[in-house]
Amino acid sequence: MVKSWAFEFIPAREGFTKSYDVDDTALRNEKGMAPDEGAAYFEFYLNLWSRAEELGFYGIFQSEHHFGRGYSPSPNLLIAAMSQRTKNLRIGAMGMVVPFNNPWRIVEEIGMLDNLTGGRLEIGTSAGIPHELESAGMSPAEGRERYEEALQIIDAGIRQPIISHSGKYWNFHDLRLVPRPVQQPHPPMWTTVISIESARKAARRGSKITTAFAQNEQIRELFDAYNEEAAKHGHPTGPEQVGLRRQIIIDESELVSTSRSEKLQDELHKMVAKTDKRYVAPGQKAFDAPSGGHGFTIGEDEYISGTPAQVREQVLEQCERTGAGHFLSIFGGCDDLDQLTRSWELYAVEVNPALARA
Structure with missing residues (x-):
């Protein structure tokens, strides 16, 4: 299937x-x-x-884009609206632009949306598109740094209710993040990737991946690299x-x-x-x-x-x-x-x- x-x-x-x-x-x-x-x-x-x-x-993925041709700057609002009109459809964002958000707040919204959808939420994250980051006054390099640090907080927060973190952009102690997701141990995670290196990083996190644009042969190479890395870390493959x-x-x-x-x-x-x-x-x-x-x-x-x-x-x-x-x-x-x-x-x-x- x-x-x-x-x-x-x-x-x-x-x-x-x-x-x-x-x-x-x-x-x-x-x-x-x-x-x-x-x-x-x-x-x-x-x-x-x-x-x-x-x-x-099977499902619908929303996108998040800013300052341009799309009308979806806040895909989680659309997911909430869709949750009240559907019963079985899987719903998610591919993906939330993490550098524009507080990661602990993302965890809270994940908990809310998974409850509103009755456990049908899919979690997608993105480091953002360079020109959108720059339009908001953030360099792609800073966006990538924020993304990598925020993923640590998100991954911890969806697995446990109380978390602490000490980093470059976020510092906090014993934050209680509620409500908790319905799906256990957590909703499925997705990462949009365009490079083999990013695919391997996602594999190490246990995140699923999606990609586009490239020719089929090149995408097969990317998927093979992902599966190889996931297997090394004991995560699902295929x-x-x-x-x-x-x-x-x-x-x-x-x-x-x-x-x-x-x-x-x-x-x-x-x-x-x-x-x-x-x-x-x-x-x-x-x-x-x-x-x-x-x-x-x-x-x-x-x-x-x-x-x-x-x-x-x-x-x-x-x-x-x-x-x-x-x-x-x-x-x-x-x-x-x-x-x-x-x-x-x-x-x-x-x-x-x-x-x-x-």
Whole structure:
């Protein structure tokens, strides 16, 4: 079985206001949203996610982004809202940007959310995107330092109710962190990685991993390194521990999906090149970057497009080639909410059953 997830950005795009009745363009702000459209926009997504259970999705991961094209600066708020509309769906953030938060507060929110979801929470953490850190006045180096120290606090806090810590950024003694998570010994942990070194670090923590962008062969290398390191430390290994995230462009017409895919590729490459210093030029091997840092390219395998049958074949092939036991779909290249809804439905009918049988 390959577990099917939806990965959400909630893009801030003017085209996604098409389905609403508000026509007074004079009221629209710089993002193309009229004041009374915001609530309807979130309501659309909450309704879409609520249907995910009947559509055969295993879970939904929210993302956290700031200062840009996404409407999800606080994914835990969305998780709380989703917890009241769903019963079995696994819910999480992939991931919470740890350097922007107090780690002991993250532990408290994890406890609250795991209770609100009835033990359905997945914990995802991220060190953040360099340009977002810099926009907030934090260097990527400081962000990485804060992330590494905060993980020590988070890992301790989800396992025991009273913790102490002495470090560079946080110092406290005998903090009582409540409420406690429902899932024991703790909710599943996830880390987004783009380098083999980061994959090995996650393996040593006992965290699952997810990745994207690179070609399948390179991702298989990353997953193999993760499994090797996890085995050394007595942690679980195999498909259940690793997830593959890809852009899905699906339509009954192959011609339409191809056109949408080409447009998405052009937009995504330009956006990432502009906003993420870790991005390296096409043709370089993924995980190589200038000055010895961690970088990534966006390979052709990132985009899965075609008719429902073609998408199903590609998804199954990529999971087999990489060894992924979780597949995270981003339904990209949609011009409006109606098209987005149709993409979810096509995928649910044609792909989810095959993943459940894989």
